[in-house]
Amino acid sequence: MGKNLYQKVWDDHVIRKLDSGQYQVFMALHLIHEVTSPQAFGMLRDKGLNVAYPNRTFATVDHIIPTDTQARPLADEMAEKMLQVLGEATAEHGIEFFAPQSGAQGIVHVVGPELGLTQPGMTICCGDSHTATHGAFGTIALGIGTSQVRDVLASQTLAMDPLKVRRIRVEGKLGQGVTAKDVILHIIRVLGVNGGVGHAYEYSGSVIEAMSMEERMTVCNMSIEGGARCGYINPDDVTIEFLRGKERVPTGAEFDAAAEKWRSYASDPDAEFDDEVLIDADDIKPTVTWGVTPGQAINIEERVPKLEDVEGLEKNLVTDALNYMKLQPDQGIKGTPIDVAFIGSCTNGRLSDFQRVAELIAGRKVSDAVRAIAVPGSEKVDREARALRLNEIFEAAGFEWRMPGCSMCLAMNPDKLVGDEICASSSNRNFIGRQGSPTGRTILMSPIMVAAAAIEGKVSDAREVFSLKGEE
Amino acid sequence: MAGESISRISGKGVYVQGNDIDTDRIIPARFLKCVTFDELGPSLFHDERFTESGESKNHVLDAPQHRGAAVLISDDNFGCGSSREHAPQAIQKFGLKAVIAGSFAEIFHGNCTTLGIPCVIASDEDRKELSKIIENDPEASLDIDIEKREIVCANKVFQVSMKESAREAFLAATFDPLDELLGATEEIKAAAERLGYA
Numbered sequence: 001m002g003k004n005l006y007q008k009v010w011d012d013h014v015i016r017k018l019d020s021g022q023y024q025v026f027m028a029l030h031l032i033h034e035v036t037s038p039q040a041f042g043m044l045r046d047k048g049l050n051v052a053y054p055n056r057t058f059a060t061v062d063h064i065i066p067t068d069t070q071a072r073p074l075a076d077e078m079a080e081k082m083l084q085v086l087g088e089a090t091a092e093h094g095i096e097f098f099a100p101q102s103g104a105q106g107i108v109h110v111v112g113p114e115l116g117l118t119q120p121g122m123t124i125c126c127g128d129s130h131t132a133t134h135g136a137f138g139t140i141a142l143g144i145g146t147s148q149v150r151d152v153l154a155s156q157t158l159a160m161d162p163l164k165v166r167r168i169r170v171e172g173k174l175g176q177g178v179t180a181k182d183v184i185l186h187i188i189r190v191l192g193v194n195g196g197v198g199h200a201y202e203y204s205g206s207v208i209e210a211m212s213m214e215e216r217m218t219v220c221n222m223s224i225e226g227g228a229r230c231g232y233i234n235p236d237d238v239t240i241e242f243l244r245g246k247e248r249v250p251t252g253a254e255f256d257a258a259a260e261k262w263r264s265y266a267s268d269p270d271a272e273f274d275d276e277v278l279i280d281a282d283d284i285k286p287t288v289t290w291g292v293t294p295g296q297a298i299n300i301e302e303r304v305p306k307l308e309d310v311e312g313l314e315k316n317l318v319t320d321a322l323n324y325m326k327l328q329p330d331q332g333i334k335g336t337p338i339d340v341a342f343i344g345s346c347t348n349g350r351l352s353d354f355q356r357v358a359e360l361i362a363g364r365k366v367s368d369a370v371r372a373i374a375v376p377g378s379e380k381v382d383r384e385a386r387a388l389r390l391n392e393i394f395e396a397a398g399f400e401w402r403m404p405g406c407s408m409c410l411a412m413n414p415d416k417l418v419g420d421e422i423c424a425s426s427s428n429r430n431f432i433g434r435q436g437s438p439t440g441r442t443i444l445m446s447p448i449m450v451a452a453a454a455i456e457g458k459v460s461d462a463r464e465v466f467s468l469k470g471e472e
Numbered sequence: 473m474a475g476e477s478i479s480r481i482s483g484k485g486v487y488v489q490g491n492d493i494d495t496d497r498i499i500p501a502r503f504l505k506c507v508t509f510d511e512l513g514p515s516l517f518h519d520e521r522f523t524e525s526g527e528s529k530n531h532v533l534d535a536p537q538h539r540g541a542a543v544l545i546s547d548d549n550f551g552c553g554s555s556r557e558h559a560p561q562a563i564q565k566f567g568l569k570a571v572i573a574g575s576f577a578e579i580f581h582g583n584c585t586t587l588g589i590p591c592v593i594a595s596d597e598d599r600k601e602l603s604k605i606i607e608n609d610p611e612a613s614l615d616i617d618i619e620k621r622e623i624v625c626a627n628k629v630f631q632v633s634m635k636e637s638a639r640e641a642f643l644a645a646t647f648d649p650l651d652e653l654l655g656a657t658e659e660i661k662a663a664a665e666r667l668g669y670a
């Protein structure tokens with residue numbers, strides 16, 4: 001019987017069974033950032049422990065970093081302190097730190113892959129739930145808590161329970177204007193926000209195979225929103241070609257050997273899965289959220305729920321979500337006016353996201369009623385976008401082009417919604433208060449849908465706004 | 473070992489109703505700006521408890537009759553969203569010692585376990601009944617017996633469940649795995665070398 005990728009990577013990295021029944025698993029790569037790691041260094045200090053494998057640990061700063069100016073000291077004292085503590089701790093322990101203006105700083109899940117630190121067959125962890133992003137390369141990539149960050153710093157291992165694996169096959173061909181973001185929003189809508197509990201998701205099928213690495217990262221990124229512990233895609237030619245030439249990837253004969261090894265992690269043709277789901281590409285349309293969880297989503301042609309259609313506790317949830325979003329039951333989502341448009345985050349803040357949008361918005365204007373910002377996911381993305389003069393296209397259209405960081409994905413830096421502003425956002429979470437105002441509202445969608453909303457001043461169908469027809 | 477085993481938790485309960493209560497609600501992101509977890513208690517569920525100008529919204533956690541509660545009761549998929557350990561840390565620093573829910577998000581569950589906060593799974597009916605009991609008698613004590621997988625409250629016994637590895641870890645005092653992990657230095661070195669990460 002063949003093995004799936006999860007089993008192969010797991011078997012490679014398991015060290016032993018622990019008394020609790022969990023397993024001790026070696027972590028190939030540990031990424032850290034300023035929000036969840038400073039406390040872990042404090043815990044190490046309290047116990048008199050050292051970092052076991054500083055060479056397998058890499059740090060960046062993303063959540064708290066302002067995107068208008070990074071002049072030090074940062075205006076927010078607490079943010080400055082966090083940045084300082086991370087800088088000191090990484091220096092003390094000999095950990096490489098991609099500091100602002102180093103040329104490599106950026107959102108942790110953008111930085112790892114673009115440097116080639118993320119490689120197939122690895123176990124990867126980070127004190128951040130969107131670590132699942134790295135699964136796009138065929139890794140077991142886990143978000144962990146700060147005590148676990150401490151465990152990994154001290155031992156390079158984690159105590160873990162094995163997961164079940166659900167294969168999600170997305171078959172067919174996506175229509176024009178239907179993107180990777182729509183695929184994952186659709187999957188979450190179908191399987192639910194806790195449909196993935198206890199599982200790793202393997203995304204496969206012709207739609208996934210046809211995706212670029214950046215699109216695959218968008219899909220894997222939101223595995224956690226579907227309740228899965230992680231998500232992955234089998235390494236293939238696309239993966240290998242993406243990694244070729246990346247800064248931290250071997251070259252020449254060493255690369256060929258590595259590539260062969262990487263390929264060997266892909267699920268065997270006769271691998272078994274605990275569960276399998278088939279998704280038809282024809283069912284996927286541009287998808288947007290209407291509520292306060294990523295699962296409360298509909299496609300752009302649909303209407304928000306009618307209260308008669310839901311029962312029990314679900315009715316309360318739907319009512320609360322609609323009230324919070326200030327939407328009427330059974331109203332169409334298309335046409336909902338927006339105040340803010342945000343393109344960025346570890347879900348959709350990569351070069352191809354900005355390239356695609358730039359093609360569409362060139363020569364057009366953002367609605368006067370909309371504040372629009374574009375935030376590259378890393379200094380490298382920023383550099384490459386500028387080299388292509390994408391920033392100029394965005395600026396000419398009325399977007400602000402910002403410095404790299406998490407920005408308006410969450411409320412830990414100055415980019416925030418104000419009052420009950422409503423934001424068309426390419427990020428991954430529409431939770432209550434997520435974008436910085438306790439009454440702020442978020443509608444998740446793909447970058448091209450954000451662009452369409454920005455131009456029209458209301459939630460719109462990108463296929464109509466940009467005259468996209470037929471198959472992608 | 474990690475210290476004392478945890479086999480029983482007793483105390484007053486408080487019911488925070490709702491499915492899918494995410495960690496952004498448990499501790500809003502702006503409170504993540506900290507370099508230690510020590511001051512997080514007062515910010516638990518902050519935006520649900522206080523208005524923007526800091527006035528109390530009379531949230532159930534602040535109801536005088538529930539002051540000093542040790543057990544938080546909620547519904548399905550509790551703790552979903554961000555992996556921030558700030559959420560269970562805030563729960564613990566607030567004074568709560570256990571959480572009862574219909575189900576838990578996994579990272580949150582793992583974080584709670586490491587901190588010694590048992591996550592107890594109870595059925596819809598049982599949670600409804602428990603919340604009724606504490607509504608009528610806020611002083612009622614919930615006695616969680618981890619060994620027997622039951623809660624005794626108002627002379628009634630409720631059968632509950634827990635993730636088995638967590639339950640064993642509480643009983644064996646191995647819920648904080650660090651010491652055990654550090655006990656395998658040689659095996660870790662061997663794995664690093666075998667995998668080419670040394």
Ligand code: SF4
Nearest residue numbers: 130345346406409410
């Ligand atoms: S962009 Fe958003 S989701 Fe991604 S790491 Fe930053 S805050 Fe988290």
